[in-house]
Structure formats: C-alpha cells, structure tokens
Amino acid sequence: MRFTLDRRSLLQAGGTLLAASALPRAAFAEAAKINYWHHFTSQTEFAGLDAVLKAFAAAHPEIVVTQENIPNPEFMAKVTAAVVANSRPDTSQITAERVADLTAMEALIDLSDRVESWPGKADYPADRWKGITHDGKIYGVPQFAFVDWMYYRKDWFDEAGLAAPKNYVEFLEAAKKLTDPAKGRFGFGMRGGAGGQKYIIDVLEAFGAPLVKDGNIGLDKQPAIEAIDYYAGLLTKEKVAPPSTPNDGFRQIIEGFTTGQTAMVWHHTGSIKDVSAKLKPGEQFATATMPAGPAARIARLAYAYNGLMKADHADAAWTWVSFWAEPTAALAFLDATGYFPASAKLAKHESITGNPIYAPAGETLGYGQLPPSFPGLAAWSENVALPAFQRVLIGQATAEQAVDEMIAGLEQAK
Amino acid sequence: MAWLGDLSETRYWMYLLLVPSLVLILAVVLYPTIYGMQLSFREMRLNRPALGTGFVGLKHYLRLYADPVFWTALWNTAVWATAAIVLEFLLGLVAALALNRNLPGTKILGVLILLPYFLPNVVAGHMWSLLLDPRLGVINDILVRIGILETYKAWFADPATAMAAAILVEAWHGFPFFALLLLAGLKGIPSDLYKAADIDGAGWGAQLRLITLPMLKTVIAAAVILRVIGLVNSPDLLLILTNGGPGRATQVLSLYAFQAAYKDFNFGYAAALSVVMFVLLMLFASAYIRVARVNKD
Amino acid sequence: MATIARSTRLWDIVTYAVLGLLAAFCLGPIAWTFLTSIKVDDDIVTKDMVYIPSRITFDHYVKIWTQSDYPTLVLNSVAVTAMTVAICLVAGTIAAYSFARFNYPGRSQLMLGYLVVRMFPAVLMIIPLFIVMRSIDLLDTKIGLALAYTSFLLPLFVWMMKGFFEAAPKELESAARIDGSTRLGAMVRIVVPIARNGLVATGVFVAIAAWNEFLFALMLTTSQGARTWPVGLQLMVGEFQLPWGMLAAGGMISIVPVVVVFAVVQRVMVAGITAGAVKG
Secondary structure, eight states: OOSOOSHHHHHHHHHHHHHTTTSOGGGGGGSEEEEEEEOOOSHHHHHHHHHHHHHHHHHOTTEEEEEEEOOHHHHHHHHHHHHHHTOOOSEEEEEHHHHHHHHHTTOSOOOHHHHHTOGGGGGSOHHHHHTTEETTEEOEEEEEEEEEEEEEEHHHHHHHTOOOOOBHHHHHHHHHHHOBGGGTBEEEOOOOSTTTHHHHHHHHHHTTOOSEETTEEOOOHHHHHHHHHHHHHHHHTSOOSOTTGGGOOHHHHHHHHHTTSEEEEEEEGGGHHHHHHHSOBTTTEEEEOOOBOSSOOOOBEEEEEEEESOOTTHHHHHHHHHHTTSHHHHHHHHHHHOOEESSHHHHTSHHHHTOGGGHHHHHHHHHOBOOOOOTTHHHHIIIIIHHHHHHHHTTSSOHHHHHHHHHHHHHHHO | OHHHHHHTTSTTHHHHTTHHHHHHHIIIIIHHHHHHHHHTTBOOBTTOGGGOSOBOTTHHHHHHHHOHHHHHHHHHHHHHHHHHHHHHHHHHHHHHHHHHTOOTTHHHHHHHHHHHHHSOHHHHHHHHHHHTOTTTOHHHHHHHHHTSOSSOOOTTTSHHHHHHHHHHHHHHHHHHHHHHHHHHHHTTSOHHHHHHHHHTTOOHHHHIIIIIHHHTHHHHHHHHHHHHHHHHHOOHHHHHHTTTOSTTTTOOHHHHHHHHHHTSOBHHHHHHHHHHHHHHHHHHHHHHHHHHHHTOO | OHHHHHHHHHHHHHHHHHHHHHHHHHHHHHHHHHHHHHBOHHHHSOSSOOSSOSSBOOHHHHHHHHGGGHHHHHHHHHHHHHHHHHHIIIIIHHHHHHHHHOOOTTHHHHHHHHHHTTOSOHHHHHHHHHHHHHHTTOTTOHHHHHHHHHHHHHHHHHHHHHHHHHHSOSHHHHHHHHTTOOHHHHIIIIIHHHTHHHHHHHHHHHHHHHHHOOHHHHHHOOTTTTOOHHHHHHTTSOSSOOOHHHHHHHHHHHHHHHHHHHHHHHHHHHTOSOHHHHHO
16 A cells, blocks of 8 residues: 555545446545454443444445454454464454453553543543553553443341341341252352452452562462451351352353342443343342452452554554544443443443433542453463362352462462 | 275375365364464564563473472373263273164164264353352252252262262263264174074173274274364363363363463463373374274184 | 074164163253253353243344354365365375385385374474465465364375275275286276265264364464454453353254254265165
8 A cells, every 4th residue: 555544545545436427436445444452242332333333334435343252251362363374453442351362462552642632531531541551552442341340139138137247247138048959049250260250359459468569479478368268258157158159150140140140249330231121120120339358349440442453454443443532432431331431421321311310420539449450461361260169169269379379370470 | 086986996096085184174274283382482462572582492391390280280180081982982892882772763862962073162161150050950859859969969069079079061062973983883884794693692791891992993993083083172161161270170282372362461371281282192192092993804 | 583583672772772871861961051042041041940931032043143243154164075075085095005005115114104293282283384375375275274284184084084984895906907907997986986985984084073173273263364263262252251152052053054964975885785786
C-alpha cells in the first residue's frame, strides 16, 4: 500500500468513490479494511457488538471492520500464536488482567498520543485508564466495566430477618443461618473451580496479604494463612458451601443460585441479565456490595478495553476503537448487554441510575480497586494458587501448606 | 497406465509406494516437530522477552525433574491411559464379538453402539458434565431414586471419583474405536478355523484365546498404540471436565504442557514436557511392538 | 443336534443381552442430549429434574443454525473432511500395502517412523505449523487444513490398513501374478477389494477425526475463511454461561451427517468379506 492512510486521504477517497460510483470495483479497494478480535460469546453480547458494528458502518462507511470471535479460554493461545507468527489483528478487545502479559510480549501498540489528543478522553476519569496503562503508556480505550458485587436471595433473607452482610463476620453468620441441608440450601456458592482464583486473591488482600505491596511481589505469610483458613473453612469447617465447590466454576455457581441452592454468590455486573432471566430482581434476589474483610474492603473494577495490535492501518483502527465511546455506540451496547459503562457520563444515564439493582455497582465505583497485575500473575493464579487452594478444600493440605506453595510459586513467577 | 504397471515391476516399487505419504507427512510435520524439540533446549518465555531466546541446555529438563507437579502429572497420565485403554479394549472386544454373530438387528445396534465415537470430545465432555452435574445431572437423579446415592454427588469435585468419572467418559467415547476395528478384523478370520476348533472340542474361551486374539494381533497392536498416543497427547476431554483439578487430582502431562505454553507462555518448558511425552510414547510403542513380534509365529 | 441348537440359542440370548446393554449405555447420554436440545431453558436449569418435557422448542436449533454462520461452518467441515479422506485413501493405501506385502531394508524403521511423527503433542506443533502454513499461503484455507489433518492422520491410516492387508491371504495375489498380472494389477484388482472392509473402517476413522477436530481448526482458520463447525460450537461456551440447549442442538446436528454416512457405508462392512475368496 503506497498511499498514506491519514484521515484526509480517506475522506478524499470516500468522496471520490461517491462521485464516481460508475468506476470499476478496483476503486473500492481504497476502503480501509481492519479486523477486530474479541471474545464476546453470549447472545446479549453478540447483540451488543452487532449494534455497535451497525452504528459504525453507518458513521464510517469507508472503513470495513471484520469481527472475529475467539473463545475466551483459547483467546490468549491465539494471540500468542499471532504474535509469534507475526500475523496480528489490527484491533483487539483487551481485558485488564491480560495487559501485563500482552505488554510484556509486545503485542500492543502505544496509543498515548492519540488518547491525549482525543476529545472523548474527558469522559473517562483517571482511574479508568490505570488498567490499560503500563510504564506510563496507554494501550487502549475503555469499553465497559465489570464491577464486583454480590447477589443474594432477598426472599430468603427477608424470611430470616437478615440484612445484606457488610463484612466477613456478618457474611459467615448469614451463611450459617441460611444453610439448611435438609432443604438442600447452602449459604454461599463458593467458586472453587475454574475462575475461583480471582476470589482467592481478593480474600487474601482483604485479610491484609496483598499480592503486590509497595511494588514488591509476595505474600505476607501470617495474614495469608488466616485468609485461606477463613475462606476454605467456609466449606471444610462451617459447611456453608455445597460439596461440589471444588469443581464449581462460573456457570455452576450461577446455576446453584438460580435453582435455589445457594443464598449468596460473588460475581460482577456482567451476569445481571443472566440472573434476572431466572429470578425476579428486587423480589427473589438483590445485589449488594462485596463484604469487607478485616483489613480491607476489596471489590474489583475490571475494565475491558479495545486496543491496537498492528500499526498498518492505525488511523482506521483508531477510529474503530474510539468509536465505542460515541454516545450512540455506548448506549446501544449498554442496552443490549446491561454491562456497566466505563464512561462517567454514561454511568449517570437513567437506565443505570434509575435501576436500584445497579446501586451497589455505583457505590463500589467510589472505592473499588483495580486487580493486581504483573506478568505471570494469570498463570500463577490459575496453575499454582487455585490448585493449592483446592487441595485445602478437599482436605489434602492445610492452609499453611497451601500458602507455602503459593509463596514458592510467586518466587518462580518473578 | 501401462507404464505404471511396468513401474510396479521394478526393484524400487515398494519405496515408490511410500513416496506420496512420506512427502505429505514430512512437508507438514517435520519442521514443526524439530522446531518443538529444539525449543526444549532454549528459553522462550513470551511474556519475558528480556530473557531472550538463547540456548539453555538442560535447564528445563532439570527443572522438570525437580517439579512435583510433573511427577503427579506423569502418574496421572499413566493411570488415565492404562485404565481407559483396558476399558475401551474390553468393551470394544465384547461389542465386536457380539456384532460379529450377525444376528438380525445387528445393523441398527451396530450404528447405535458406535454413536459415542461420532461426537467430538468437546460435545461429549460438556454433555457428560451435564449428566453428572451436582445440580442438574440426570444420572445423579436416577441414582438417588434407585437409592444408591442419598444426594446428588459432585463427581468431579471429589478427588477420589474425579479421575474415575473422567475415565468412564473417555471409555464411553472411545470404545467404539476398538469395536469397529476389531469387528473389521474379526470379519477377516476364516470361519473354517472355528469349525475345526469346534470339532476338536475347544470351548469358546479356548477359541477366543487361541484363534481370535492371535489373528487380531496386528490390528489390536495398531489400535492400542494409536489410541495410547491419542490419550497421552490430547488434553481436550480433561480440559473440559476438570481442567486438572480438583487440586491436581486429574492433572496429566498433556494438560500441563498446554498450560505451560498458553497460560504461562513458557514455551521452552512446554517443549521439554512435550519431548518427555514423545520419548515415553516411543518407548511404549517399541516395547509393545517387540513383545507382539516375539510371539509372531 | 438339540444340544447344539440350544446352546446356540443361549448364545443368541447372551448376544442380544450384551448388545442391548451396550446400546443403552451408548444411546442413553445421546438420547438425553437430544431431549436437552428440545427442552426450554427453564426445564434444563431447574431444581426438579424434567425427564419428559411437557413443552418443547426447536428454538435452539434455529438459533445455532442462524448464528455464527453455522451452515457455512458445516460445509467447510464437509469439504475438509472429504479432502482429507481422499488424500489418505490414495497415499495411505499404497504405503500400507508396501509395508504389508514387501520386505526391504529400512522397512521397520520407516514403519516406526510413520508412528513416531504422530507422537509429538499437537500443542507445541501449532505455532510452527502456523508459520509454515502462512509462508506457503495456505493459512485459513480448506486445503491447508486438510493437509494439516492428513499429516497426522496418515500414520493412523497406514498402520491400521497395514494390519488389514496383512490379514488378507497372499495366495490370490500369487495366483494373479502367475497369471501374468503386474504387481500394480495384483494390488489394485485383488487385494484392495478384499481389504475393503478395512479400508472402509479406516476411512471412517479418518473422516470422524477430521470432522471433529478442534485445536488445529481453531488456530489455523478464521471465521472469514475455512473455520469448521467444532470451533463454532466452542464459541458458544461463553465465560458467563453455558447455553445447554444450544450446545446440545449443535451436538445433535453434528452427529447427523456422520450417522448417515456411516449407515450407508456400513452395508459394505457388515456384508462381510465375500464368502469364497478368503474362507476357501
């Protein structure tokens, strides 16, 4: 491609095309083609992406976006292969937890300059950008947010005369009161299977053993043992979690909650539509902020971003990536998915503020933290921390042994 | 076409017959395999470019030796492969023998019995997850109704049953492979042999031992080796059912290598694990072939 | 006479019992999958097990068919599978024949070599394979994927067919050769028809393996090119939900072509080896 692809030549090309529609097909080759990798999978997500794509096609007909969906568990595998083989996509969806590894393998393009001069930036407070900033450089534009919160069975709580727990002590009490094996009920649907590593990290930090302290990676042994003792103890000692816990991933805890097995589950705003489809919001279930631990109140704000992986069609790619912040696009996406918007302006939209279910998320935005991030964290949490924790759950290890394993694993990961 | 016929009379005909397949295999497989092997002697941590991709000798192998997870995975792999193969072979043999009698209705029953193999690992894995689910699982429901269980059991959450349940799913999925192969093999055994044995007064057990199995020896060998390779190298089913859990109870080498490569981005280590798997399979195959050949009459 | 008839009848009963049990064992989960595919979501994710649903829906089938371009994916799979089987049949049969019928220096090493190339885990081969495919411009093409499949399915084909060829008696070929046929003629006209059952069985395996393969398809194709249906199915397994109904529907759809092909092809197999030739 010899001609420059800056905005002016694109518009010129577009104008020429319109004026000379009788020209042979070759003329259309001037339209920029970019592709977009993502891991949207559910119906609602597809609908949201579709809406944004349509809006984009209407607003920028000279850019053709080809979307490519990749199963989330295999997403990094495909990206890794693309990076190694130098066959990258133009743009890609990026979740905050992957940023450390992606920047380490130099998969992302620095967008700092474009972001600085972007008018839409004002819409996003500084904390929105933290997750996508590495070494002072910004690598993406916020797309939406997952805000940690807790679902609980309001009807059961009302029956027992309980209020949503605010800290771990109240949490355990409520869980105990609502556990009734005779009725097949358990207080808490713990996620001991796939994806459960996230909560292990959160509980560790809530007890005062954060993964990264003053820039140092490691675990404070004593509070860590207390944390694992408490958290695993929910199953092993207090028995407020169902026996299937060690293999329960996301779909299991949600199925447990929606079929009336558990009274409380920890998740985030992304699942609100799925839960609302099965239980009545406000009557059967309600949402609450995550309970606070003895040392800290941990609730993660996980942002998803869109970024560039290839600079070949940088302008067109940037147009696509920043388009998500346009009101039409953002609103259409919110409508379809119910995902909490990343933009501060949109967070004040009536569909959010007018809905009491979203209230805890709004509140959490005030104090929520970003998840810890360093290269190798994802692998450590999934391949070391989670199995170690599972062994405590199944009684094959003590909390202390598990913590030792985790600390050893962290040393390796460094 | 006549020249082809003449060509077939030459001395090198038997080598020529191999050429098309050899070319195909080498062209596609050789480079990746060698690439993978040499990678095991190099450092390649994708998310640590600072470490470079230089030669590190036996570093990964040494780490492997000292890695408790490796040994656990090795043991689990052995258990997994052996139990699954034995089950699949037995079920397959029984099915093949029964189908071979060619009673009316065999055709339909044959197709039904082969169905599990037609499903991909992905679908089979998810479906059995549903069947054995601790909340939605119909097998649990049936077992409770019959009275064998008191409440729904979380098969994959209990380290004692996780591996067994996974092996059951794998056997269900894979035994038709043996059934089909053995059936085809059985059809090639001349019935005179059996008639002669009947006259000699040999019972069905003796016939099985002395006629059927020896005649099927090569087919069995091929099937077993191929299936073992598949079981050891492919993490698909366990990836879906348990992901190595709970607490590494079902962690196998193929899963470990997959995680090392695509979660840890440590391709050097993954390559070392792969080489180990490769060597183990080679040893197994040569040992098996030697044993099978020694008995060749 | 009577004892023989009675013991045969006993064996018949045993045979039917065994076949019945096995069929139930095999069919059970699939029948449940079918039921799941026509159940309403509320009847799948529910506290009280629903055996025979009182309300059924074909929504899942419709959704999966219209979403993510499923028909195209299925067609891609058909093309890739057909190509793979065709290549294997041609290249693999002659190689297997060579191993089975001739003895020559290097034979056992070559045989083992065919097996050995299969032994390196696919996990690590994917990236270099990706690079190779890209450099010869076969990435994301049906023929490229078929070649990739052929490379690891050929050894399977050759080894299995070798067994079948070895089981076929040599006398017929010797007779043909005495009658003046070339080796090629003996191979094509005599042995291959006899080993037909084996060819069919092995061909079926290769076809199923190619039809169901996921990992290579995922890494070597995109949705715009040669993506096959297993990748499309896995895409439904989202982070946040497992749409059981759709997954079940997808599974059922995938099984239909395989069953049809097999039922057709099975006639060749169950017909048995032509009576006279071998048993005589």
